[in-house]
Amino acid sequence: MKNDVLKVLLTEEQIHERVAELGAQIAKDYADKNLLLVSVLKGSVAFMADLMRAIDIPLAIDFMAVSSYGSGVKTSGVVKIIKDLEIDLTGRDLLIVEDILDSGMTLSYIIDMLETRNPNSVRICTLLDKPERHQVDVPVEYIGFTVPDEFVIGYGLDYDERYRNLPYIGVLKPEVYESAE
């Protein structure tokens, strides 16, 4: 697994520190709100687990699963709902928790869909942002790190369902996905 990593982009320590900062900021901003963290599976699983423990106010969590990448490295542009939320969103202040904002297709689709269900507010918290790849404009309130246009893996992020369990975020060696094309 480690042999497929070209370089480490963000270490465990860097991620931990930034997640603590984001959590403190969110706790402040949502102190008098009805916070519901919405984790977008599967990529956000590690970030969600760490972020929720860094937010020291009452909150609820829920999960939804969507997929647009399948097993490839490029977005298909078509977002598929695999699992929907279970909690009623009426009057809730939603914070969508994502691992990465790439083309923006996934988040733009999710935001539009959730806004029809009468939440009090909807905002986004993404660990990583890849501005060079945006295809649609998505307003993001909280960003952990801005990353260059390289294929990143680890801390929840996969290539073909692998590498999600790396504790850090790394760049995948191009030959790994080139050999699969």
Ligand code: PRP
């Ligand atoms: C990845 C990633 C984001 C999305 C970002 O998910 O976790 O959810 O793509 O890309 P976009 O901004 O171009 O839409 P993926 O569809 O691979 O599913 P996964 O989270 O289960 O890996």
Ligand code: MN
């Ligand atoms: Mn995802």
Ligand code: MG
């Ligand atoms: Mg994926």
